[in-house]
Amino acid sequence: MWSLPAPNIPARALYLTCVSNTLPKVKRAKLEALEDTVADAADRYEAAASAAALHTLKDLKGEPADKAVQEELKKNYTQRMARPYAPGRDVYNEIKASVRFGRCPLCGERHVETVDHQLPKGDYPLLAVVPVNLVPACRSCNALKGEAAPASAEEQTLHPYYDDIGKQQWLFARVLEDAPAAVEFFVKPPEEWDKVLVARVRRHFRMFKLGDLYGPHAAAEMSSLRHYLKGMDTQAVAAHLGKMADSLFVDDLNHWRGVMYQALAANSWYVNGGFAAV
Numbered sequence: 001m002w003s004l005p006a007p008n009i010p011a012r013a014l015y016l017t018c019v020s021n022t023l024p025k026v027k028r029a030k031l032e033a034l035e036d037t038v039a040d041a042a043d044r045y046e047a048a049a050s051a052a053a054l055h056t057l058k059d060l061k062g063e064p065a066d067k068a069v070q071e072e073l074k075k076n077y078t079q080r081m082a083r084p085y086a087p088g089r090d091v092y093n094e095i096k097a098s099v100r101f102g103r104c105p106l107c108g109e110r111h112v113e114t115v116d117h118q119l120p121k122g123d124y125p126l127l128a129v130v131p132v133n134l135v136p137a138c139r140s141c142n143a144l145k146g147e148a149a150p151a152s153a154e155e156q157t158l159h160p161y162y163d164d165i166g167k168q169q170w171l172f173a174r175v176l177e178d179a180p181a182a183v184e185f186f187v188k189p190p191e192e193w194d195k196v197l198v199a200r201v202r203r204h205f206r207m208f209k210l211g212d213l214y215g216p217h218a219a220a221e222m223s224s225l226r227h228y229l230k231g232m233d234t235q236a237v238a239a240h241l242g243k244m245a246d247s248l249f250v251d252d253l254n255h256w257r258g259v260m261y262q263a264l265a266a267n268s269w270y271v272n273g274g275f276a277a278v
């Protein structure tokens, strides 16, 4: 998971922008009357997210009770924000564009194509267009998460605006010493992390199937490495792999490439010719 600066857009302003062209006027007035309720829900969301406690917002679930109003709140996102030329579309685009290299912050690999609701709009219509609940994502991560909402602190997936776990390495790989060489990725959290954070990172890794995503990418890179390393002596192989890991870690301690090079450099079977085994 890769952290991002939270969008600096007031929830109230975005909500009013989205409802601004709602017709008929009587429907718009009904939505405008909810302005304070939505702003309060957004304030509570920010406080809960800052404390890694989004699961405590259960009383916002299914609010407001009127199903027709719930549908209109969801349409604020689907019709009045995500659609081309919708009043909230600029903010939608801004959120999508906030990532580095166009990469999804949830998997760190695939391209951002959509916006994911950290707490699903189906369960939490009041949060449908709250900016800090809207996270840029690739379609696969968006689909894998679906309508999941955390029932406990441990069930919260990582939130790119509130959880910054990039300062320490938590993603590692082990070499599978069998021809052709491969690596397997796993989570090994720093010892000082509390239990809840450990559970959340493991859940994030499982939910977004990060091991299944990174493994084939690593296999493809190792296939071309086989040719590159051919003819080098053991020392040169180890030096190249170590240098690659070091340079990739400068930018990101938990990207599969740096982690893969780290594991390969440390594996004597691989360095001593395992790389060439087919």
Ligand SMILES: [Zn+2]
Binding pocket: 104, 105, 106, 107, 108, 109, 110, 137, 138, 139, 140, 141, 142
């Ligand atoms: Zn993704």
